[in-house]
Structures are given as structure tokens and as C-alpha cells.
Amino acid sequence: MRCDRARTRYLAGDAGDDELRHLQSCPSCRAEQTALDTTRRTLADPAIWAEPAPHIADLVVASISGVPPGAGDSQPRRVARWAGLVAVAAAIVIAVGVVLVQRPPQPDWEVAMPGTDAAPGSTALVKGWNEKGGTRLLLNVTGLPDAPPGSVYELWLTRDAVHVSAGTFTSAGDVELWVGVSRRDYPRLWVTLEPVDEDESLSGINVMDTGY
Ligand SMILES: [Zn+2]
Numbered sequence: 583m584r585c586d587r588a589r590t591r592y593l594a595g596d597a598g599d600d601e602l603r604h605l606q607s608c609p610s611c612r613a614e615q616t617a618l619d620t621t622r623r624t625l626a627d628p629a630i631w632a633e634p635a636p637h638i639a640d641l642v643v644a645s646i647s648g649v650p651p652g653a654g655d656s657q658p659r660r661v662a663r664w665a666g667l668v669a670v671a672a673a674i675v676i677a678v679g680v681v682l683v684q685r686p687p688q689p690d691w692e693v694a695m696p697g698t699d700a701a702p703g704s705t706a707l708v709k710g711w712n713e714k715g716g717t718r719l720l721l722n723v724t725g726l727p728d729a730p731p732g733s734v735y736e737l738w739l740t741r742d743a744v745h746v747s748a749g750t751f752t753s754a755g756d757v758e759l760w761v762g763v764s765r766r767d768y769p770r771l772w773v774t775l776e777p778v779d780e781d782e783s784l785s786g787i788n789v790m791d792t793g794y
């Protein structure tokens with residue numbers, strides 16, 4: 583397991599002092615060093631992430647487990663291959679994580695939406711991405727009680743007396759919504775508590791509001 587961990591982190595470009603020391607001092611890891619370097623160079627090539635060739639998984643399994651690709655299927659080797667596959671999954675998760683960290687999908691804007699007197703202690707951080715066809719919204723809502731049965735919270739984007747609904751939700755946490763307009767044109771964001779009924783006009787129960 584120690585070998586797997588050291589090799590996986592080395593492949594992910596993420597080996598610490600412990601892992602590097604292990605790779606240099608462990609005879610079985612030293613024997614794999616050339617294979618590890620080859621695989622690491624392959625993984626570092628952005629082209630393979632665009633469309634990973636089927637042999638890449640074998641290559642990674644082989645360099646972590648020390649079992650050559652296509653080697654026989656005796657029991658211990660199957661176990662080694664499984665251990666290798668788990669390590670591959672870890673390596674890929676780490677590598678993809680590194681790519682995501684390097685290119686974070688930053689929101690185009692974010693704004694705090696504090697609770698009103700109707701929901702004191704509640705607040706939401708709203709992030710928005712300007713997309714073709716509208717705005718993708720991510721709300722992180724805290725301190726807001728669940729909507730009572732038969733009602734929902736509704737997010738509105740507003741300019742003067744014009745309100746555009748961005749959708750509904752019933753409990754705090756991360757809420758993903760979409761609205762067909764842009765915050766440039768509809769700068770006020772606010773949330774009302776709406777009974778689920780035939781009346782689609784606003785209830786006027788305002789629980790969170792950015793104001794203008
Ligand atoms: Zn080792």
C-alpha cells in the first residue's frame with residue numbers, strides 16, 4: 583500500500599518528501615522508476631486528457647502495480663491489478679483536480695443576499711455565470727428554515743416593478759438555478775416565500791434581499 587501511495591502521488595505530480603524518499607529507497611519502486619517517469623510524461627501531455635486512449639489506464643496500472651500490461655491472470659496478479667485500478671482512479675481524480683484548480687470556473691459576479699426581518703439570521707451568497715441564453719446561478723443559503731409544507735422559496739431578479747422568476751427551492755444549502763435575463767439589466771435579487779396555489783402573483787413575504 584505504501585508503494586501504491588508513493589507511486590500514485592508521484593504520477594499525480596504531488597509526491598511529498600516521504601513519498602520521494604520511499605521511491606528512492608524502496609527496491610521495488612526503484613525498479614519501476616523508468617516506467618513511472620514514462621507514464622508521468624504521458625499524463626502530463628494535455629492531449630491525452632482530451633481523449634484518453636484505452637491503453638492509458640493499462641499504462642498507469644502497470645507502472646503503479648509493477649505488473650506489465652497484459653500479464654497473465656493468476657490470482658495474486660488480479661489482486662495487484664485491482665489495487666492498481668484503485669490507485670489509477672485516485673491518480674486520475676488528483677490529476678483532474680489539479681487541472682480544475684489551475685482553471686477554476688470563476689463566477690462572473692457574486693453578491694451577498696442578507697435575510698430580512700421575516701427570516702432573521704438567514705443569508706445567501708449568490709454566484710452568477712453569464713451564459714448564452716441567460717444566467718446560471720448558484721446560491722449558498724444558510725440559516726433559512728425549510729419552507730413550510732405547501733410553500734416554496736422563489737428567487738426573483740428585479741428592475742423597478744418588473745420581476746423575473748429564477749426558480750424555486752425549499753431548503754437551505756447549495757441551490758442551482760437559472761434565469762433567462764442578466765443581472766446587469768435586473769440588478770436586485772430577492773427571495774419570497776410563495777404558497778403553491780393558482781395565484782402566481784408575488785406573495786410579498788420577502789425573506790432575503792440584496793436591495794439595489
Ligand atoms: Zn515501494
